[in-house]
Amino acid sequence: MGILIKNVMILTMDEDRGIIDNGYILIKNNKFKKISFGEYKGEFSDLQVIDGEGYCALPGLVNCHTHAAMTILRGYGEGLPLMKWLNEKIWPMESKFKEEHIKFATEFACLEMLSTGSTCFNNMYFYEDQIIDIVESLKIRSVLGSAIIGEEWEKQMEVAINIDKRVKNSKSGLLNSMLAPHSPYTLDKSALKEIAKEAEKLECGIHIHVAETEEEINIIKDKYNMTPCEFLEETGIFNNRVVAAHCVHLNDGDIEIIHKRNVSPVYNPQSNMKLASGVARISEMMDKNINVCIGTDGTSSNNNLNMFEEMETAALLQKLWYKNPTKLDGKTVLKMATLNGGRALGINKLGKIKEGYLGDLILINLNKPSLIPNHDIYSNIVFSANGSEVEYVIINGEILMKKGEFFNIDKEKIVYNFKNMCRKL
Numbered sequence: 210m211g212i213l214i215k216n217v218m219i220l221t222m223d224e225d226r227g228i229i230d231n232g233y234i235l236i237k238n239n240k241f242k243k244i245s246f247g248e249y250k251g252e253f254s255d256l257q258v259i260d261g262e263g264y265c266a267l268p269g270l271v272n273c274h275t276h277a278a279m280t281i282l283r284g285y286g287e288g289l290p291l292m293k294w295l296n297e298k299i300w301p302m303e304s305k306f307k308e309e310h311i312k313f314a315t316e317f318a319c320l321e322m323l324s325t326g327s328t329c330f331n332n333m334y335f336y337e338d339q340i341i342d343i344v345e346s347l348k349i350r351s352v353l354g355s356a357i358i359g360e361e362w363e364k365q366m367e368v369a370i371n372i373d374k375r376v377k378n379s380k381s382g383l384l385n386s387m388l389a390p391h392s393p394y395t396l397d398k399s400a401l402k403e404i405a406k407e408a409e410k411l412e413c414g415i416h417i418h419v420a421e422t423e424e425e426i427n428i429i430k431d432k433y434n435m436t437p438c439e440f441l442e443e444t445g446i447f448n449n450r451v452v453a454a455h456c457v458h459l460n461d462g463d464i465e466i467i468h469k470r471n472v473s474p475v476y477n478p479q480s481n482m483k484l485a486s487g488v489a490r491i492s493e494m495m496d497k498n499i500n501v502c503i504g505t506d507g508t509s510s511n512n513n514l515n516m517f518e519e520m521e522t523a524a525l526l527q528k529l530w531y532k533n534p535t536k537l538d539g540k541t542v543l544k545m546a547t548l549n550g551g552r553a554l555g556i557n558k559l560g561k562i563k564e565g566y567l568g569d570l571i572l573i574n575l576n577k578p579s580l581i582p583n584h585d586i587y588s589n590i591v592f593s594a595n596g597s598e599v600e601y602v603i604i605n606g607e608i609l610m611k612k613g614e615f616f617n618i619d620k621e622k623i624v625y626n627f628k629n630m631c632r633k634l
Contacts, residue, residue, distance in 0.1 A: 211237040217261025221562045236568040239606035269328025269569040270516040271550025274454040274475040274504030276334045277318035278311045282509035291484045311336040317627040319347045325515045325596030328569040328604045333389040345381045352554050354389025354416045362400045392418040393437045394428045405445035414450035421455035422486050438463035452553050457487040473500040473553035478522040480506035488530045502550040517596040539587030572601035
């Protein structure tokens with residue numbers, strides 16, 4: 210059965226179409242079949258019809274860097290700089306996690322993301338093989354990366370390779386995978402070289418933290434007399450499609466490497482602010498047509514998975530940093546959170562409401578007080594919306610949420626299981 214959304218405002222994120230003030234969207238066989246102005250005059254048989262009057266349709270948001278199961282750690286280890294936070298709080302607690310913890314925490318994370326309009330997320334964590342069934346049952350688009358870190362990297366890479374095989378055999382059309390080496394400072398050169406070669410063989414891409422803190426810069430400089438970007442280029446990591454989380458401390462040469470190697474930096478402004486890591490030079494990267502996307506990071510460094518909040522912070526921080534209110538307008542930021550995200554993850558038919566693209570979209574209620582009046586819809590979405598305006602979520606041509614209520618997802622059970630697990634932990 211297809212879906213018809215009629216009488217709706219459409220932000221296509223397609224430069225050729227722009228905004229359709231009143232039109233319709235036809236979705237069939239998991240893709241956008243027809244998008245047009247005016248009234249739909251085709252056949253209505255075998256269609257679920259949504260009256261979109263008072264709503265705006267936009268592509269689902271793509272969270273390009275997160276650690277979903279860290280919902281367990283929301284509010285844990287507060288007020289510490291990154292390295293102290295990781296070494297003294299996060300990593301010791303994560304060492305206690307079992308498969309059950311990851312399962313319930315990831316379910317809860319998906320619920321949070323769907324509720325606030327994220328239809329796709331790029332994950333780096335442990336026990337990723339255990340959550341394939343979870344994300345498929347919840348029907349959220351996912352890119353799974355099993356973390357590779359420390360001295361047991363060879364064993365972890367085998368796990369990651371097996372996950373890639375399972376993902377490629379999946380029939381859902383919702384899954385992709387990437388190799389996920391944690392960072393340049395938690396793996397030695399030989400490990401990174403092998404991971405780079407394996408990623409090339411698998412053609413799956415790499416998801417990695419890059420230049421997040423000044424301390425990381427100093428570690429790599431002391432050990433290799435290079436910047437993290439120079440080091441990763443030498444190891445062959447950048448021979449792959451790379452999603453590089455943070456990229457806070459890049460010099461001019463690093464930005465040239467990122468540009469030359471078509472690396473997609475992920476801007477995580479709230480996490481970088483909370484951990485006082487610094488401010489990434491996003492506007493300068495955008496000026497060079499680097500494919501910058503947006504992510505929330507994990508909930509213990511954010512502390513939520515709300516991409517609407519992230520978009521607003523993304524823009525405001527750049528305006529303040531450059532002391533220029535013209536930096537990162539609403540349309541640019543929304544593109545970073547949709548189309549650029551799809552490109553970064555190698556899902557090239559994602560992030561636009563356009564014929565032939567994957568049928569992932571959200572509908573926001575334009576009658577919410579936060580969105581009235583509507584002088585500039587892009588501005589309203591980025592600077593006024595908070596995520597509560599999302600009332601419909603459609604992924605892969607299937608309705609997951611309608612008027613704020615989930616279809617075929619037992620929200621109460623997920624919340625109960627998660628809260629019960631957190632109490633025990």
